[in-house]
Amino acid sequence: MSNSQQIFEAWLAGKITASECEQQLGQNSVQKDDPNGEWYSRFQTAQMIQRQAKAPFFAPVPEIDTMSIFAQQWQRPAKSSNWWPKLSVAFSVLALVVSLSPLEMQMQDGGLTLSWRGGQQMQQQQLETLLASYRKEQQDYVQTQLQSTQQQQASQLILLKDYLTEQQTKERRTDMLELVEYLNQQRQSDWHYWQENYQPSQARLDTSAVYNPDQQRSGVRKP
Amino acid sequence: MFKRSDESLIEKAIGGDAKAWQQLVSRYQAPLYYFGLRLLGSPDDARDLLQDVLMVLCRNLAQYRGDSSFKSWLFGIANYRAMDMLRKRKATTEFTEDHDFYDDEAPSFEQQLYGQHTQRLVQQQLRSLPPEQRLVVELRFYQQFTFDEIADQLALSSNTIKSRFYAALDKLRTQLELTDVEQSANF
Numbered sequence: 001m002s003n004s005q006q007i008f009e010a011w012l013a014g015k016i017t018a019s020e021c022e023q024q025l026g027q028n029s030v031q032k033d034d035p036n037g038e039w040y041s042r043f044q045t046a047q048m049i050q051r052q053a054k055a056p057f058f059a060p061v062p063e064i065d066t067m068s069i070f071a072q073q074w075q076r077p078a079k080s081s082n083w084w085p086k087l088s089v090a091f092s093v094l095a096l097v098v099s100l101s102p103l104e105m106q107m108q109d110g111g112l113t114l115s116w117r118g119g120q121q122m123q124q125q126q127l128e129t130l131l132a133s134y135r136k137e138q139q140d141y142v143q144t145q146l147q148s149t150q151q152q153q154a155s156q157l158i159l160l161k162d163y164l165t166e167q168q169t170k171e172r173r174t175d176m177l178e179l180v181e182y183l184n185q186q187r188q189s190d191w192h193y194w195q196e197n198y199q200p201s202q203a204r205l206d207t208s209a210v211y212n213p214d215q216q217r218s219g220v221r222k223p
Numbered sequence: 224m225f226k227r228s229d230e231s232l233i234e235k236a237i238g239g240d241a242k243a244w245q246q247l248v249s250r251y252q253a254p255l256y257y258f259g260l261r262l263l264g265s266p267d268d269a270r271d272l273l274q275d276v277l278m279v280l281c282r283n284l285a286q287y288r289g290d291s292s293f294k295s296w297l298f299g300i301a302n303y304r305a306m307d308m309l310r311k312r313k314a315t316t317e318f319t320e321d322h323d324f325y326d327d328e329a330p331s332f333e334q335q336l337y338g339q340h341t342q343r344l345v346q347q348q349l350r351s352l353p354p355e356q357r358l359v360v361e362l363r364f365y366q367q368f369t370f371d372e373i374a375d376q377l378a379l380s381s382n383t384i385k386s387r388f389y390a391a392l393d394k395l396r397t398q399l400e401l402t403d404v405e406q407s408a409n410f
Contacts, residue, residue, distance in 0.1 A: 013369070042389060045396040046364075052345045053364040061256045062270045066248055066277045067241060073281055075239040 004028045004039035011043065018047060229293035237285055248277060251294070254366065255301055262305050262361055263312075264350050272308060276301045291375060298366060299376040302358060309354045348398045356391035359384055 004025055011021035025040045098105060106113045227246070235243035255276055259269030279300050287296055349357055362368045362376070370388070374381040 012363075038393075041396050042392045045392045045399070048399075049345060049349075049360065049364050049395070052342055055342060057257050059257070059260060059266070061253045062266075062273065064248075064252070064270075064274050064277055066281055067245070069278060069281050070236070070241060070244045074237060074244070074284070075241065 002039075008039050008043055008046075012046070230289060233284060233287055233293065244281075251297060252277075254294075255297070258298070258301060258361060258366065259305060261346060261349065261365065262354075262357060263308060264346075268308060268312075272301065272305055275304050279304070291372065294366075295368060295372050295376060298362065298368070302362070302376055306354060306358065344399075344402065348395050348402070351398060352391050352394060356387050356394070359387045360391045360395075363388060 007016070007021055007024045007028070010016045011018060016024075021043060022040075025043055029037045029040055097103070102116045104115045106115065227243075229247065229250070232243045232247040232250075236247060252273065256269050256273045259272035260266060263269055263272060276297070280297060283300075287293060290296075291299075349360060352360065358377075359373060362373045363370070368376070370381050370384050374384045377384070
């Protein structure tokens with residue numbers, strides 16, 4: 001494809017203007033690329049025809065009736081607009097769906113309620129399961145706590161028993177000591193009484209029987 | 224105003240929309256008629272061609288696949304029918320092709336003086352071309368198709384179309400030069 005042909009086709013394709021095309025083809029004629037001016041002549045002829053092609057054409061266009069063949073070919077008789085069969089089928093399908101599915105329709109207090117059948121039972125069941133689980137958990141906890149308390153109580157009782165036994169022993173010892181002391185005090189008191197009341201009388205009765213610690217005859221001994 | 228695409232109109236027409244079909248026909252009626260008029264040279268033949276193409280179009284509307292533009296597809300039908308008519312006419316009788324279809328409506332005095340004269344001259348020269356070359360010139364200049372589109376429509380190679388086109392241009396130039404010489408001699 002020559003350069004001139006490329007220029008000419010570029011003009012035909014609208015890539016360059018007519019003046020640019022004319023100028024470039026004119027240069028090519030001078031530069032011997034298109035010595036006979038063949039492309040330049042073609043350009044001029046094409047330009048003339050193009051001008052004529054763009055001129056308005058005023059011949060009247062005849063009316064062709066194509067509607068009859070179109071109606072015959074593409075138009076279909078209007079479909080009957082009877083909705084009852086469709087409505088009937090739709091309701092049948094709806095009834096089938098309602099009966100097969102767990103969907104439940106209830107009319108109550110003038111209102112229509114749609115619900116899933118068994119939903120309440122399922123909730124109740126879940127609630128019962130949860131409650132049973134909670135109950136078991138609580139029972140286990142109480143059991144554990146009880147065992148722990150019992151063990152604690154047992155150990156504390158042992159401690160208390162030891163404590164009480166010890167205390168009892170201590171108290172018994174104290175009592176015994178107190179008893180011994182009391183007895184001693186009583187003996188002391190008896191001695192003083194004897195010394196104050198009976199010794200002088202005895203002395204008067206028996207001077208020889210004055211209290212003499214070394215004399216064993218009286219049979220009375222100083223505590 | 225919003226202009227519906229050809230594809231949209233075709234889709235609606237296939238669905239039975241008469242209005243869409245009417246709109247599609249009115250969009251291409253004039254280009255098809257003028258195409259026939261220029262190519263065949265006779266208003267009656269152009270009318271026959273128009274009717275024929277519209278009938279074929281109506282019957283085969285669903286066969287348009289959108290591979291090319293609708294206009295290109297439509298003119299593919301028109302080209303085939305027009306060439307068929309030209310072949311049949313050549314076989315029966317030699318057509319003079321001197322019908323004058325420019326005198327029906329003349330909108331202005333200026334057009335009568337200059338435009339019609341030049342148009343008639345160019346049309347006469349175009350009609351003297353062989354049908355194949357005339358068709359290529361018509362499709363390239365008047366219908367604004369590219370060489371590739373024309374090649375697709377005519378099921379030929381792009382180079383064949385170009386060679387026919389350049390041959391037509393050369394022949395037209397020779398004839399126009401001869402006409403100029405004759406007119407100069409008459410004066």
